[in-house]
Amino acid sequence: MTLKIAVIDDWQQVARDVVDWSPVQGIGEVTFVHDYPADTATLSQRLAGFEVICVMRERTRFDAALLRSLPRLKLLLTGGMRNAAIDLAAASSLGIQVCGTDSYKHAAPELTWALIMAHTRNLLAEATSLRNGGWQQGLGGDLHGKTLGILGLGSIGQRVAQFGQVFGMRVIAWSQNLTPERAAEVGVTLVSKQQLFEQADVLSVHLVLSERSRGLVDAQALGWMKPAALLVNTARGPIVDEAALIAALQQGRLGGAALDVFDPEPLPADHPLRHLPTVLATPHLGYVSRNNYRQFYGQMIEDLLAWHAGQALRPLN
The missing domain is CATH 3.40.50.720 (NAD(P)-binding Rossmann-like Domain)
Structure with missing residues (x-):
């Protein structure tokens, strides 16, 4: 047959x-x-x-x-x-x-860092301005000497951490099962969940979606973050409380978000995350290489x- x-x-x-x-x-x-x-x-x-x-x-x-x-x-x-x-x-x-x-194994970490760097240096707005006849629009941010927080130090989180170390960043991490020994093996410092969100200048999500991780980045966790911090999610959309994230961005309580994953997908055409000026969003490209x-x-x-x-x-x- x-x-x-x-x-x-x-x-x-x-x-x-x-x-x-x-x-x-x-x-x-x-x-x-x-x-x-x-x-x-x-x-x-x-x-x-x-x-x-x-x-x-x-x-x-x-x-x-x-x-x-x-x-x-x-x-x-x-x-x-x-x-x-x-x-x-x-x-x-x-x-x-x-x-x-x-x-x-390299596709998602590389995309994560493309988002971090593009958002930090405001590359989308600068490139768009150049294409439209303009020139320099503002000051980009910096990564060297800043703190990178990794939420979930699995295989992808470890690679993202290694890139951060190359950029001269201090790297901290937390997840429910992470031990100090496992973190130390890759040169990362284990901290508490609250310390992760409070200390990170860039916080990158790399957890598997489960009932334990769903909504883990909630209003309380976002409230712990620095007002200028960047939240990056290339894992799964439902790990982040979307309504809480939108509220934090709209009210200026968070510096920005770089997002590759959403709930639902594809993202509806009129969704706020498509239009907020401090959001850099891509259409779930982490594995699309x-x-x-x-x-x-x-x-x-x-x-x-x-x-x-x-x-x-x-x-x-």
């Missing part, structure tokens, strides 16, 4: 060319689906004919209702080894195998071939 394989969530329409899909030709036919309906009924109709679906991170929600409406679906492949948009328990009960991929996409789609192909041969490679359920 020739498998029918769908590649969805390809917002930039690059999946066809970023990797070589020819290894799949012997077992199935790949269709690149470039429509993105939000409702379950339309998704069910559009995806009903496929046994295999490749998804990009959490762009489409595969809840129990959608999974039940796809009786031919046998394999769901996702970029990354976590996907909160897939109901893994429902997939298992329906006999649907879910497999993931590794990630290119050439090397990361090559790894995601390349390993989806590996997962598919292994599954077809009777082996679950990088299973999530």
Whole structure:
């Protein structure tokens, strides 16, 4: 039987060319689906004919209702080894195998630092002014000698901390499970949660979204921050209390925010975070790099071939 394989969530329409899909030709036919309906009924109709679906991170929600409406679906492949948009328990009960991929570990830290540097030196306004015929508009900020706070010192947080050290910043960190020994291994000082927010000139969020981390950056935590501090979030939108952040920015109680993640996504066109002058916002680009996409789609192909041969490679359920 020739498998029918769908590649969805390809917002930039690059999946066809970023990797070589020819290894799949012997077992199935790949269709690149470039429509993105939000409702379950339309998704069910559009995806009903496929046994295999490749998804990009959490762009489409595969809840129990959608999974039940796809009786031919046998394999769901996702970029990354976590996907909160897939109901893994429902997939298992329906006999649907879910497999993931590794990630290119440098993409998110590099994007984090692009945001920190661009916001600190006011690069967007300066570049826009230059393009429109203007010249210097103001004074940029500085990083050397300042304090970088890392909320979540995992693999990404550690790389962000290392960049901060190269810039001559003092680096502090906190998370629920972080120990002084683990922090010291990467030259970082463990502090309390309140001290992290009070001392940081730049505070960067690098936690996994969970019930414990949801809303962790709340009004109280934002109130602890310096009036000129910068909050950076390239992790997940719901970790930050969005209403509290908007209020702090509108009232001038926070120097600014550099954000790559939101709740919901895509961000609505009339959302305040699109228009606040102290916000630098990007459309969830942390994982959207050439090397990361090559790894995601390349390993989806590996997962598919292994599954077809009777082996679950990088299973999530």
